[in-house]
Amino acid sequence: MPPIPESIPERDQELIQDLLDQKPPEFTDLTLTQHEAFADSVLDDGNHLLIAETGNGKTFVAEAVTKKALQNGDNVAYLVPSVSLVTEKYQTVSAWTPEDATVNKGHGYAQANIVVATFESFYEAVVRGYANRFDTVILDDFHEIYSSHRGANIEKGISAALESGMELLGISATVGNPHTIARWLDADLTISSEKRAVPIEETPVETTEEKYAQQLARLIRSHEEKGPFLIFNNQRSYTESRARGLSKLYQFETDHNVDFEADIKEAISTELTDEHRTLISMLTAGVGYHHAGLEDGIKELIEQYIDEGVIQCVCCTTTLSYGFDSPVQSVIVADLKHWTGEFIGVYEYVQWVGRAGRDADKYDQAYAFCLFGDENASDQFQFDTPIEEKDLEDVETHLSGQSTLRWLVLELVAYGWESDQEVMEFIRSTLYWSETVEQIPQHLRTAMDVEPGKEITDAVSETLAWLTRQGLVNQIVSQPQAEKTRYEATDQGRALVEYEHSNWFDNTIESVLSLSEWLSSQEGKLTPEALVQRLAAEYYHCDAGLSMTGGGTLGNWMSAHDLADSEGTTAALGCWLWCEGMSVGQIEDRFGLDISGFAGTMGNLSTAIESLSHLFTPIDMPTEPEWLGTLAAQIEAGVPGPDMYLLDAADQFGRYRYNTLKDQIDTTGGSTSDWDPGVEAYLIERLSALLSENGESLFLDTVREAESIGQVTSENVLDAVSEWDPSNDSRAAVPFSQSIRSRDSDVELVRYHGADESGGETSGETERTTLGDFS
Known part of the structure; x- marks a missing residue:
């Protein structure tokens, strides 16, 4: 060396x-x-x-x-x-x-x-x-x-x-x-002149008419000594379906001492779904999958499994194309084209196969297998050229496009670049300026009819004029002799910038303006359901992609509130079932829907709802609904409003443990127990009654009987319930248009523990119902 x-x-x-x-x-x-x-x-x-x-x-x-x-x-x-x-x-x-x-x-x-x-x-x-x-x-x-x-x-x-x-x-x-x-x-x-630490042997494999899982299984069977394997796919659905099919066709050697079910339960925030159980079955065969739609805990678990050699094959999207250094010997590129039908970039291909053989202490040879069905693939990906010698596409600017330039100029003005000259100073630091102006040979600059950079200067001027027409920036009156034009962002311009920076969605200025106009049109009549449906329509990350058809109570409610298509189903399931704490299993069993990824969708919706607070700040916008922040928190947690207190106050207590504890209280309480106020009461009230009637010792015993709740969590719950005082909870209730709970919304919450006799009962009778009665 x-x-x-x-x-x-x-x-x-x-x-x-x-x-x-x-x-x-x-x-x-x-x-x-x-x-x-x-x-x-x-x-x-x-x-x-x-x-x-x-x-x-x-x-x-x-x-x-x-x-x-x-x-x-x-x-x-x-x-x-x-x-x-x-x-x-x-x-x-x-x-x-x-x-x-x-x-x-x-x-x-x-x-x-x-x-x-x-x-x-x-x-x-x-x-x-x-x-x-x-x-x-x-x-x-x-x-x-x-x-x-x-x-x-x-x-x-x-x-x-x-x-x-x-x-x-x-x-x-x-x-x-x-x-x-x-x-x-x-x-x-x-x-660097240094060759790759672990060389990659590239093998193109022509596809057949067989199902991809069968082709993958045959390929792996022919090269089983070259595992572990990482398989790149161009869609989430392919990632899952191919992993599922492969696990049925090929059994890898795995560490069977691992309790996959216990690990998955620990990694998720909800209870096990059918998809989770399918994943557990796949893991026992040594196969997993990884994509952006999975819960973070599961993604981390899959990475840990491959890193420790517990499983031998992972199907993934681009989520593992950067920074994944686990000991994978072979990479299989199952899709050389995007879902649009266009070839992926050569740089993408090289980056993907570069995940193979990262551990030079373990491997002296790595392998790349690429499945292709297009005869042009050989020329596109230069199969006759070693990986490290392939010609890659040039890096080009992304700021020359109208949408990205508009955002950049608006951001700069909002953050203090006060003149067109100052904005241009920043742009002269971009690749946009460098590749358009500075890297043009001098003899070509001399021969140009216009001054180099004028095209960009004109584009910036046009952008500032457009932003001014949209009411996002104002031109500040300057002295007549001033050589620069000064600008300042309007309240709405600053609001759009803050909104853009508070979420990671693909926003255009036009789309955010349209969203602002819609919010303005809803003044005084905005409902949580309408808001969720609008956001689901705007961002595919916020749409569960499920559609309810036909009648039934849920279908009738949806029709009554103009909820339709997958966006309406997302709003209905999210606002009426998810936020009421109905378990994933109950929703799946009742409606025959696969909502294993619903928690991720609700997390994205929560981000989008939180971001909206920025759009309500301009003085010409309606007042922000007082329930907006509570809705965002409830959508994220999937727990009824009053029970949000438990998640806030009890460490290590999330939706999954919430549902297991609710099931336990249903078992020990119910209509046969004098202490239980009934299933129409919120869990926090039932726990308060349990503590009041049975004391701390029996309270802890009961809570610990719930699945996944041990000593530490049960004591956290006890502390939270002991300190609960509903009169001190000032959170605004979310005005959902419907509810699967029959309890009247104006019935006050009851604190049973530490209450005198007059404070131990609710005033008035409420009809008792269960989630099982909902249809």
């Missing part, structure tokens, strides 16, 4: 050796990539771009740059392309930083020495004015700048660092035009 370069300053040599000494024993020498980067003066002042194959030690170079910055008294922003990588990099960096250095993840811009965050978080911190104290910025695996979904935000984050004069180190494995990017970053460029 190459030594530390003697050509660099002795202090830098000592820094590198000190960092090596803090690593595990296998990190005794530098890789060729690291040697070349240090020999190219990556630790000197100025910007640097390092392009190297996966697994060749780019992260160590970034850590050395970070360490030197700390020694110089500088602060560092360590940026990664996804939230999932923040924790991983935070742990890596924290392992060697000195004790007096403050390391935060995703926050602490005002005081931390190192912040590990996403590009989007950093961009927002810079433009809001609380991240200019950073001196050095690490751009880790920034090649997701290719992405049509996230590329614009990554470009803005890098541009913010450039405009602020921060020093940059970019590291990446898959950039098709590194010289172009280096010129944009004004960076010295190191392209």
Whole structure:
């Protein structure tokens, strides 16, 4: 292995050796990539771009740059392309930083020495004015700048660092035009000559008319010694169906000492569904799946299983294409085309297959199998060219599009770029400007009919004029001799920016304006159901994709409130059943629906509802409904309003344990127990009555009999119930249009424990019903 370069300053040599000494024993020498980067003066002042194959030690170079910055008294922003990588990099960096250095993840811009965050978080911190104290910025695996979904935000984050004069180190494995990017970053460029640590053998496999699961099973059976396997698919539905089919056709050796059911129960916030049970069955066959629609706990569990060798095959979408370093020997690309029918990018393909053979201590050879049915695939993906030598697409700007440029200009004006000249100063830091103006050869610039950059300047001027016409910015009257035109964001303009930054959905300014107009038209008549239906129609992440047809009580209620199609079903199930605490199993059994992903949809809806508070801030908008925040919390939790107190006050108590405890109270209470006020009462009232009648000891015994509730959680519940006083709960009730509970909404909550005799009963009779009576 190459030594530390003697050509660099002795202090830098000592820094590198000190960092090596803090690593595990296998990190005794530098890789060729690291040697070349240090020999190219990556630790000197100025910007640097390092392009190297996966697994060749780019992260160590970034850590050395970070360490030197700390020694110089500088602060560092360590940026990664996804939230999932923040924790991983935070742990890596924290392992060697000195004790007096403050390391935060995703926050602490005002005081931390190192912040590990996403590009989007950093961009927002810079433009809001609380991240200019950073001196050095690490751009880790920034090649997701290719992405049509996230590329614009990554470009803005890098541009913010450039405009602020921060020093940059970019590291990446898959950039098709590194010289172009280096010129944009004004960076010295190191392209490592080192081959990939574990070479990848690529094998194209032509598809047949058989089902994909059968083809995958046959492929794996022919290469079973090359596992574990990671299989990339272009849709969530394929990810699940192929994993399910494969698990029936091929049995991997697994660690059968693992209690998959107990692990899944611990990982989810709801009770087990049929889909969860199917996943458990698949795991016993050594197969799992992974996509963005899964609960976070299950995704983490699947990653843990493959990392520990518990399972041998995972079907996934792009969720595992970045930062997944588990010991996978083979990658199978099942879909070389997007769901639109267009080929995926070569950079995507290279990134996916690059997940194979990440552990050089375990493998000396990795494998990539790509299924193809289009004869053009061979030319597109250059099957006759080694993985590391394939020609990749160029990284291009995402800010030239009308929608992204409008957002950028509005954000800049809202955050204090007060003139057209200041806006242009920021844009001159973007790849948009660099590739359009600065990287045009001088002789071509001279031959151009118009001044280089005029096209962009005109586009910015047109954008400012459009934003002004929409009432989002105002032109400030300046002195006649002023050479710049000053602007300020209106209340509505600032509201739109805050809304955009408070959620991760694909918003256009036009779509948010339309949503604002709709909210304004609902003044005085907005209902939770109508709101949920509108958001489900706006964002596919907020639509469960289920449609109820026919009559029945639910169908009749939906018709009465103009709820239709999948968006209306989402509103009905969410507002009337989910928020009432009806279990997933009960909903599935009653209506024959698969709602295993419903918790994720409700989580997305909660985010969307919370974001709406920003749109109500302009003075010409209606007053924000007092119940909006409560609706967001209830949609997220899936628990009746009064029982939200239990989730807030009792640690480790979520919807799943809520339902198991409710089932336990139904068993021990009911119409035969004098102490139980009945199933029309809320769980908090029934627990209050249980405590009042039976005392703490029997209360704890009863609660512990509920599934998944142990000693600690039961004591948390006891403490919460003991301290409950409904007169102190000031949360606004959500005015749902319907309810599956027969209890009158104006009947006050009853606190039985510690109450005198007159306070132990409700006034008036209410009809007792159960969820089982609902049809």
